[in-house]
Amino acid sequence: MAELTGVQKQYILHWGEMGTRWGINRTVAQIHALLYLSPRAIPAEEIAETLSVARSNVSTSIRELETWGIVRAVHVLGDRREHYESMKDVWEMFRLVIEQRKRREIDPTREILRQCLTDLDPKELGADYTRERLAAMAGFFEAVTELYDQMKRLPTGTVRKLLRMGTKVRKKAG
Amino acid sequence: MAELTGVQKQYILHWGEMGTRWGINRTVAQIHALLYLSPRAIPAEEIAETLSVARSNVSTSIRELETWGIVRAVHVLGDRREHYESMKDVWEMFRLVIEQRKRREIDPTREILRQCLTDLDPKELGADYTRERLAAMAGFFEAVTELYDQMKRLPTGTVRKLLRMGTKVRKKAG
């Protein structure tokens, strides 16, 4: 088993912390970081050793990463074990994560807000005010969804290109 | 103390859950939801009663919301207590939160990535590969920062306008 270099350790630890701050399990994030930096696929046993976590913990975490679609199992000739590798395209990885967090969190929130606006009894005290606030929040989430849909339609790399253009334009103007 | 209506309860509970999924304390999020829906500023004691949490918990949570800049204390004539109210402009609230999460999480990550690229010893095994991956990740975070900066320069409401335009354009084309 390859020992981690200082830089690898630093990256993996930081990525774990980042994870926790965004509601992603630390070990899950660390495993992802490890696989992302690895030029080869790694079997679960070795992941467990490298990060000093239980084999079973790796199993669960890998499954999570697989459902995100950013890690997959590959097979190595003459080895029965599953070896795991991370997607390497950073933009695509974040796209996948964002897509799914939208589906799991933003969409249900939109639904709840719509439900609240429907359920709101106009007779109850301060219903008008509540409706106003709920509608404003709902509008925001609809706009975010709209923005997301528009982004999604752009072909890969376009965001990056637009970004570069924007920078040039600003430089000319400034 | 005003009891919560069904709709208010639903919104507050959901907002609390949303918070936890994004690394924000449940009570903090619930208090924010309560204040957001409230047409008047509310004293801490009443918040505690309404949400059934300890008075001290409210104190800490309110402070957190104040540092985000989305809740502030106001004073009511003839009442010594602090009454708290939430900002009502949804876009501005999210702008503030995003700005600060960028500062607290994205910026340090960029720093770490730069540090890693500097620290990377070209002599150590697989340094080239590690550098490639770190550089790709760093590039992504630089781009996100760039995108954020460009957004920030747009005057308030422009994003919403662009969004509406985009929708129209697509409708014409489609």
Add this chain to the structure above:
DNA sequence: CTGTATATTCAGTTTGTACTGAAAGAAACA
């Protein structure tokens, strides 16, 4: 079919965050 290697599940334990209530602190009042 049996034995071995690997992966997953799950009950129990650990850990870290959130929360409480008591005590201290601060501000207004008399």
Add this chain to the structure above:
DNA sequence: TGTTTCTTTCAGTACAAACTGAATATACAG
């Protein structure tokens, strides 16, 4: 000044999420 009202701090506790290791399941080889 002491008293009252309100707020914050903090040590201890509770709780939920994460983690472990043993047991179980699965897949393969002989």
